[in-house]
Amino acid sequence: MAELNLGLLKQLCETPGIAGREERVATVVQQALAPLVDEIRRDPLGNVIAIKRGKGGPRVMIAAHMDEIGFIVRAIDDRGFIRLQPVGGFDPRVLPAQRVRVWTREGDGLLGALQATVKPPHLQQAGDDKSVTINDLFVDLGLPAEQVKARVEIGDMVTLDRPCEVLGPTVLSKALDDRVGVFVMIEALRAVKEHVVEIVAVATTQEEVGLRGAQVAAFGIDPDIGIALDTTIAGDVPGFEPEGTVTKLGAGVGIKVFDTSQLPNPALVQHLRAIADREGIPYQLEVLPRGGTDGGAIQRTRAGVPTTTLSVPSRYVHSVNEMAHLDDIAAAVRLLTRFLEEAHTGRYIPGA
Missing domain, CATH: 3.40.630.10 (Zn peptidases)
Known part of the structure; x- marks a missing residue:
């Protein structure tokens, strides 16, 4: 073969x-x-x-x-942060601090950071809830809010940004x-x-x-x-x-x-x-x-x-x-x- x-x-x-x-x-x-x-x-x-x-x-x-599995854009807030609707079943524990692509109607794949509404360790207090749910996640495109709203629409596709790599006898993707x-x-x-x-x-x-x-x-x-x-x-x-x-x-x-x-x-x-x-x-x-x-x-x-x-x-x-x-x-x-x-x-x- x-x-x-x-x-x-x-x-x-x-x-x-x-x-x-x-x-x-x-x-x-x-x-x-x-x-x-x-x-x-x-x-x-x-x-x-x-x-x-x-x-x-x-x-x-x-x-x-x-x-x-991925997401669509559910909402864009006044600061330009994107909230997500999951399409398929992700475990939210594996998602914070990943990179994503937001695919616009023009076909552009805008690179962004997938983050969670959880305080960084430096600011956490004893008893703070450190668990993450899908509803805690948002995308930061690093762009001014007006640019985000001009380029991104409700319903745009969002995918994880990871390449396919060969690791010896295995493939990772x-x-x-x-x-x-x-x-x-x-x-x-x-x-x-x-x-x-x-x-x-x-x-x-x-x-x-x-x-x-x-x-x-x-x-x-x-x-x-x-x-x-x-x-x-x-x-x-x-x-x-x-x-x-x-x-x-x-x-x-x-x-x-x-x-x-x-x-x-x-x-x-x-x-x-x-x-x-x-x-x-x-x-x-x-x-x-x-x-x-x-x-x-x-x-x-x-x-x-x-x-x-x-x-x-x-x-x-x-x-x-x-x-x-x-x-x-x-x-x-x-x-x-x-x-x-x-x-x-x-x-x-x-x-x-």
């Missing part, structure tokens, strides 16, 4: 796109997918839908979401959730050879606010098989008990067994495991006690779809420094590629 195109991964991670505002990322995805497929389009919710025709086999929908899944999807379509199934690759929108893009895309596509691609928790760090790690970095792609959005199809899980065992692809069985993926929306579309999720283990999920292992990413690409080449052989309806 060809070497991973890390330049594309970096471009995907660094392009801004919160839920409902994925158009910049969609352009990058569409440009990358167009040479690999027979047909490509966007639907009314902004999903990028790419079709690679097969030879009369079943229709396989692959879904990876483009949106990252904002928005690996789920730009790395989009990357796996693109790389698998680049690598796939002979296949009978019709492949419908969907870069979905609005996953972080309720799996909305996957829901409408799956309804229109009416797939026979669904594979979601996402990140999952790698709890192999201080603070986790061994039984609660979910997955470990560098131990292989996650094959979903359970999350709170879906109960994956057992026969589909077993087929993926059999391919991985045969091909020597490292994998981990993933039980995620809380959380979900686009697979939950695909599974419940129309009359039901056999579905599971392939996961890239990630440390520090929903933070500005998500970390994944390049070997796990490569394993996800290999497993998805091999599955697409033989998905027509599977039988996934219970009792059929």
Whole structure:
């Protein structure tokens, strides 16, 4: 298999796109997918839908979401400080003193400091509340109030300002959730050879606010098989008990067994495991006690779809420094590629 195109991964991670505002990322995805497929389009919710025709086999929908967690501008006060409305679930503890970009209607990304309405240590008194909530956060653009109000509007997108960096065998970035899944999807379509199934690759929108893009895309596509691609928790760090790690970095792609959005199809899980065992692809069985993926929306579309999720283990999920292992990413690409080449052989309806 060809070497991973890390330049594309970096471009995907660094392009801004919160839920409902994925158009910049969609352009990058569409440009990358167009040479690999027979047909490509966007639907009314902004999903990028790419079709690679097969030879009369079943229709396989692959879904990876483009949106990252972030904010929109909720208010601008008389001093030019910006208050925020979260779009997706950030832990407020990781946010104070970060840098952000406020994306204006002209397309400018204004750099600012994300701060909290908490006194600095020099001025704190005994008993002062040092906890931080989302409502305590504000953005300081370092500009006069009149300039802020002239350039920034209510509803403008705000994203964290962190580059994608390779650290030896790992990659560190904002928005690996789920730009790395989009990357796996693109790389698998680049690598796939002979296949009978019709492949419908969907870069979905609005996953972080309720799996909305996957829901409408799956309804229109009416797939026979669904594979979601996402990140999952790698709890192999201080603070986790061994039984609660979910997955470990560098131990292989996650094959979903359970999350709170879906109960994956057992026969589909077993087929993926059999391919991985045969091909020597490292994998981990993933039980995620809380959380979900686009697979939950695909599974419940129309009359039901056999579905599971392939996961890239990630440390520090929903933070500005998500970390994944390049070997796990490569394993996800290999497993998805091999599955697409033989998905027509599977039988996934219970009792059929």
